[in-house]
Amino acid sequence: MKMSLSISKQIRPLLHIPSTTTLRHGPLKDKVVVVMGATGTGKSRLSVDLATRFSAEIINSDKMQVYHGLDIVTNKITDEERSGVPHHLLGVVDPESDFSAANFRTMASITMKSILSRGQLPMIVGGSNSFIEALVDMNFRSKYECCFLWVDVAMPVLDSFVSDRVDKMVERGMVDEVREFYKPNADYSRGIRRAIGVPEFDNFFRVESFCDEETRARILTDAIESVKMNTSMLARIQLEKIHRLRKIKGWRVHRLDATDVFMKRGGKAEAAWEKLVSGPGAAVVSRFLYDSETVIRGGVTAMRGTVAPPLLATASH
Known part of the structure; x- marks a missing residue:
């Protein structure tokens, strides 16, 4: 889950964002x-x-x-x-x-x-x-x-935070949310199905009704761990891109x-x-x-x- 937002609701000021002409430098962007x-x-x-x-x-x-x-x-x-x-x-x-x-x-x-x-x-x-x-x-x-x-x-x-966040997402109903969206043989390269947290549960949904409780729990745990691992990998990729934008561009x-x-x-x-x-x-x-x-x-x-x-x-x- 996201970090808690602590801002109270308030009347937002109406402000003019500077965008006009300067005396010396021409048009402002x-x-x-x-x-x-x-x-x-x-x-x-x-x-x-x-x-x-x-x-x-x-x-x-x-x-x-x-x-x-x-x-x-x-x-x-x-x-x-x-x-x-x-x-x-x-x-x-x-x-x-x-x-x-x-x-x-x-x-x-x-x-x-x-x-x-x-x-x-x-x-x-x-x-x-x-x-x-x-x-x-x-x-x-x-x-x-x-x-x-x-x-x-x-x-x-x-x-560590990502791991805890995924656990909280599961508590909030992530598995059921994905289950309702699940389609056998879906294309995980298109649309929202590419999102981390969707393809990882494919195998679990395929077998959950055919296996015993212990096997079901193990496969579910493996899926959740995959979500955590892939989210951490995504974070590293995002960080690398920011460094590239700074250093190369x-x-x-x-x-x-x-x-x-x-x-x-x-x-x-x-x-x-x-x-x-x-x-x-x-x-x-x-x-x-x-x-x-x-x-x-x-x-x-x-x-x-x-x-x-x-x-x-x-x-x-």
Whole structure:
């Protein structure tokens, strides 16, 4: 399961995201925040934290969460955890269809324009770096200025968390959820069936009604362990892609180390999250949005940095 989101519901401020002309540098680009990280690191939690501070709307970039259904398996953020923040491209695609990086690029671009037209900040959030890369690499930077945040957790710590999370997903009914979706001889290379947590149970569903209780329990345990192993492998692949984007493509990515948060409990974990992740992330976004630069808004000259302090004061935890 996801890390618990502790943000209380609140009235979200209506803010103007700077996008106009400067006195010295020509047209300003519209601004977009991108939250990256391996599965289970707290991307959803950070995105909601930031969205409530900076009046943002979230665009999902997880290639499995874009599909409708299997909410437990794909670990979709719940309505309660969204804290009133609008989420887009989440659970909207036919689970039997294929949704490509090109499809994401088209839909995300349309959604960003809609969000900006409402004076809100677009925030792209998810672990599918191939989707993010496909979007950013297609003339994106000619129109948008990007702020990349990376929530990182040391792999041994994340492995332990992933294992516990899968156990909790099973407790919430993951096996029954997949069973209802199960089809013999299904194509696990298409649609939502590619999601980790679906193909691993194929053998179990095939034999569960024909074997004794001990054998059934063993096969189920093996399937659950496969889900854990494959999820950890996915996290490593996602991490490698982030390193490649930084080192080879030269993306400027702000790393937020959440490792210590995962090693604490209760109030200490909450305090560590604010100190190490949410607070520093908000500071990066504030500098990105409200850097001190002279601008013209409707013929009125102003400094872009003047509204940052009141924004941070709107946070509620």
